[in-house]
Amino acid sequence: MVQYPGNANRGGLTAKRPVVRKPSKGRATAGKSGGVKLDDLLGGGFPFRSNIAVQGPAFIGKDTLLAQFVAEGVKFGAPAIVVLTNNTTTQMRKKIVEMDYRLEEHERAGLVTYIDCYSKTVNLMGKNPYASYLDGVQNLEAIADIIERFQAGYKGKYFYHRVVFDSLSSVIRAHGINPTLNFVQGLASRTKAYNGITLYDLVSGVHDPSQLNAVESSMDGTLTMKEEGGKYLLSVRGLSGVKTKDYLEYRFDEKGLDIVGIFSYNYIQ
Numbered sequence: 001m002v003q004y005p006g007n008a009n010r011g012g013l014t015a016k017r018p019v020v021r022k023p024s025k026g027r028a029t030a031g032k033s034g035g036v037k038l039d040d041l042l043g044g045g046f047p048f049r050s051n052i053a054v055q056g057p058a059f060i061g062k063d064t065l066l067a068q069f070v071a072e073g074v075k076f077g078a079p080a081i082v083v084l085t086n087n088t089t090t091q092m093r094k095k096i097v098e099m100d101y102r103l104e105e106h107e108r109a110g111l112v113t114y115i116d117c118y119s120k121t122v123n124l125m126g127k128n129p130y131a132s133y134l135d136g137v138q139n140l141e142a143i144a145d146i147i148e149r150f151q152a153g154y155k156g157k158y159f160y161h162r163v164v165f166d167s168l169s170s171v172i173r174a175h176g177i178n179p180t181l182n183f184v185q186g187l188a189s190r191t192k193a194y195n196g197i198t199l200y201d202l203v204s205g206v207h208d209p210s211q212l213n214a215v216e217s218s219m220d221g222t223l224t225m226k227e228e229g230g231k232y233l234l235s236v237r238g239l240s241g242v243k244t245k246d247y248l249e250y251r252f253d254e255k256g257l258d259i260v261g262i263f264s265y266n267y268i269q
Contacts, residue, residue, distance in 0.1 A: 030241075031162060031197050033065070034072035034099070035258035041248065043241025046199070048160050049192040050239065051184075053168075053216055055202040056225030060232060061252035062201050063087070065223075066164040067095035068256045069199055073162045074106040080162040081150050083115045083143065085170035086201075088124060089131045092166070098254045115146050117170075137174050140183045147187065151194040160195045163187075167201035168215065177211045184218050199223075225250075234259070 030045035039045045046052060046069075054062050070080040084092055092114070097103045106112050107130045114131035126133040132146050147163065154161045165187075172180045184200070191198045202215060204224075216222050221238030226247070233247040249260040 028159070031069075031078060031160065032072050034068035034256055035065075035250075037259035037261075038250070038257070041236060041243055041259060042239065043243060046197045047220070047239060047241070048195055048197060050220040051188040051191055051198045051200070051218070052239070053200050053202045053219045053222045054225070055204050055212065055216075055222055057205050057227070058203060060225050060227060061250070061257050062225060063092075063095060063166060064252045064254075064257045066166050066199055066201060067092065068099055069162060070112065070164060071096050071099035071103070074103075074111045075100055077111065077158070078160060078162055079111045079113075079150075079154055079158055080164065081113055081115065081147055083117070083147070083163065083165045085117045085137050085165075086167045088119045088122075089114045089116045089126060089128045093128075095254070099256055113150055115143060117143065137171050140171070140175065140179065144183065144186055148190055151190060151196065155194060160197065163191065163196055163198040165198065165200045167203060169201070169203040169206060172207060172211060172215075177214055181214060181218055184215065188218060188220075 028048070030042065030047050032039050032045040033042065054065060056062055070082060073080050082092055093103065096112075100106070103112065112130060114128065115134065116126050116128075116131045117134045117137050119126040120133055121136045134142060137143065151161065168180070168184070171183065175183075187198065190196075200215075200219070202212065204212065219238065221236065221242075223234060223236050225232065225234045227233070228247075231249050232251060234250050235245055235247045236242045237245050250257060251260050252258075
């Protein structure tokens with residue numbers, strides 16, 4: 001049974017809802033990542049209407065980047081849908097609140113909602129009023145339906161929205177590659193239709209290379225992360241506006257993730 005989030009008014013408090021509106025001057029084309037130098041590399045941020053695979057092994061900062069992406073958006077009124085298959089809502093909230101202490105205020109305003117497909121699989125009773133709790137990832141149709149309900153609700157209220165999917169690898173393990181591709185292609189088309197940006201966590205090293213290639217072919221771009229020679233490195237491919245496809249050093253902690261050094265088009269000084 002799915003438990004749907006409560007409304008934005010809790011405990012008699014009504015939170016003021018910031019709204020992302022279309023700029024009156026110029027044309028916004030991207031959502032900032034939360035990393036100043038990473039945004040420079042991306043040419044301003046992740047493009048609207050794009051689906052990006054964030055690929056790499058565990059413990060390399062992918063979850064930090066996803067949390068940072070949510071925190072950066074809600075600071076400026078861009079709503080976020082957080083799909084969890086490998087962490088509980090509580091665990092993800094702890095990451096986000098390190099980057100934005102006003103998270104609960106944003107939740108009350110309806111800017112952050114969670115689709116928790118993990119808590120029940122480890123026998124935890126989720127109680128967050130802003131989360132929908134599902135029995136794992138077996139019912140992909142239910143996950144897609146909840147995501148689209150929120151996306152449809154954002155239409156006309158917000159200029160764009162953000163989605164993070166942590167992690168798509170759980171879906172591949174449960175369903176295999178072809179059903180996963182069908183699922184992703186449906187989500188990807190809706191992301192474009194509703195002017196969204198979706199980041200999908202993809203764990204390298206646990207999937208056949210052909211599976212990773214198949215998922216990447218369904219995306220608009222890929223941000224690949226790795227550890228080499230004691231350094232953390234990332235590379236972005238496929239997205240328009242990226243200044244270089246080379247691997248660049250980055251660092252991360254509980255406060256966020258960003259590229260190291262001074263970025264200048266195609267090199268790090």
